[in-house]
Amino acid sequence: MGRPPCCDKVGVKKGPWTPEEDIILVSYIQEHGPGNWRSVPTHTGLMRCSKSCRLRWTNYLRPGIKRGNFTDHEEKMIIHLQALLGNRWAAIASYLPQRTDNDIKNYWNTHLKKKLRKLHTGHDGQSHDEFSTDNNSHQISKGQWERRLQTDIHMAKQALCEALSLDKPIDHHNHNLGESKPSITTTTCFHTSCDHQDHDHKNTTKSHQPLSYASNAENIARLLESWMKNSPKSGQTNSNPTRDLLQNPVAYQPNNNNTCTNTTYSSSSEGAQKSLSADETANLTPERATSTLCFQDESKPHNTKIEEPVQAPLTLLEKWLLDDGSAQGHEDLINMSLEDSAALF
DNA sequence: AAGGACGACAACCGCTGTTCA
DNA sequence: CTGAACAGCGGTTGTCGTCCT
Numbered sequence: 001m002g003r004p005p006c007c008d009k010v011g012v013k014k015g016p017w018t019p020e021e022d023i024i025l026v027s028y029i030q031e032h033g034p035g036n037w038r039s040v041p042t043h044t045g046l047m048r049c050s051k052s053c054r055l056r057w058t059n060y061l062r063p064g065i066k067r068g069n070f071t072d073h074e075e076k077m078i079i080h081l082q083a084l085l086g087n088r089w090a091a092i093a094s095y096l097p098q099r100t101d102n103d104i105k106n107y108w109n110t111h112l113k114k115k116l117r118k119l120h121t122g123h124d125g126q127s128h129d130e131f132s133t134d135n136n137s138h139q140i141s142k143g144q145w146e147r148r149l150q151t152d153i154h155m156a157k158q159a160l161c162e163a164l165s166l167d168k169p170i171d172h173h174n175h176n177l178g179e180s181k182p183s184i185t186t187t188t189c190f191h192t193s194c195d196h197q198d199h200d201h202k203n204t205t206k207s208h209q210p211l212s213y214a215s216n217a218e219n220i221a222r223l224l225e226s227w228m229k230n231s232p233k234s235g236q237t238n239s240n241p242t243r244d245l246l247q248n249p250v251a252y253q254p255n256n257n258n259t260c261t262n263t264t265y266s267s268s269s270e271g272a273q274k275s276l277s278a279d280e281t282a283n284l285t286p287e288r289a290t291s292t293l294c295f296q297d298e299s300k301p302h303n304t305k306i307e308e309p310v311q312a313p314l315t316l317l318e319k320w321l322l323d324d325g326s327a328q329g330h331e332d333l334i335n336m337s338l339e340d341s342a343a344l345f
Numbered sequence: 346a347a348g349g350a351c352g353a354c355a356a357c358c359g360c361t362g363t364t365c366a
Numbered sequence: 367c368t369g370a371a372c373a374g375c376g377g378t379t380g381t382c383g384t385c386c387t
Contacts, residue, residue: 037372050351051373054374089375109377
């Protein structure tokens with residue numbers, strides 16, 4: 001009955017990951033793709049819990065992750081999305097495909113919370129901080145839940161309508177939906193979202209680099225750099241894929257690798273997609289649809305169920321999601337003042 | 346220069362919903 | 367149908383680096 005245990009707690013290593021472990025993990029995922037985390041520790045010999053492996057991959061090693069400084073644009077996105085969605089970091093992260101929920105959460109807790117508190121204190125001299133859950137949550141909770149309920153109903157209706165209109169032509173921006181393998185579009189997608197996100201931040205050089213696996217190679221190169229510093233000789237134990245990767249990262253771009261299919265790698269950015277419901281996906285703007293659809297995860301079967309709707313019932317968000325001229329809506333959202341977003345609650 | 350305070354971030358913990366044997 | 371394991375998520379903690387006194 002049931003499944004075999006995930007991992008026995010005895011002898012499981014904790015704490016920071018070493019570069020060696022990272023490389024082992026990446027090598028393994030290179031060959032087998034993400035997913036089936038349970039088998040990862042046994043197959044790799046890593047003394048880590050499968051959960052830890054998954055987290056390490058999703059939060060740090062997977063392709064397409066942008067690390068380091070958040071741009072103003074991203075910052076504004078986070079602030080407004082947090083106002084709309086609350087602390088639903090995964091949902092927020094789905095709007096920032098290159099950032100992980102953990103990253104966003106950390107950034108919020110360390111930077112933005114403070115920044116906003118300061119800003120609010122500066123405004124009227126007293127700190128009524130809607131972002132510290134203590135003060136305001138009681139006041140807003142009722143209305144918030146009512147709105148959420150309304151949205152749930154609305155989204156459910158919408159999903160039903162869409163489900164019933166089967167002959168309805170597929171939305172122009174969903175042209176990728178039927179494709180089983182997103183393939184090289186991953187790169188394109190990243191470019192698209194990059195270009196959009198960094199519209200006004202052209203001096204953020206890294207974000208314009210080709211992403212797909214190259215981005216991961218960037219990660220690996222980084223970790224290897226420190227690894228080499230620490231223990232140069234241990235590199236000899238690497239598996240071939242890793243060495244190949246290090247010597248020729250381009251060879252590990254999805255198209256060039258037989259064992260690692262396009263799907264495997266483009267799918268590995270599950271975090272980017274995971275929180276989007278079918279509805280959301282269906283209503284995405286072209287660029288967002290492209291950038292998210294190519295993150296379909298093979299390890300995570302197509303999610304046909306209706307996930308929880310975005311609990312941002314607000315016309316602005318709906319407009320953003322639904323409008324043909326979504327770019328404008330997007331900008332509206334970004335340009336919305338903090339007071340506006342706070343006023344939504 | 347020392348050490349305490351603080352900030353940043355990676356990783357862990359615990360809970361919940363889903364999947365599978 | 368049941369229960370164990372998986373996967374995902376948000377909150378919290380631990381550790382390391384930097385700043386300040």
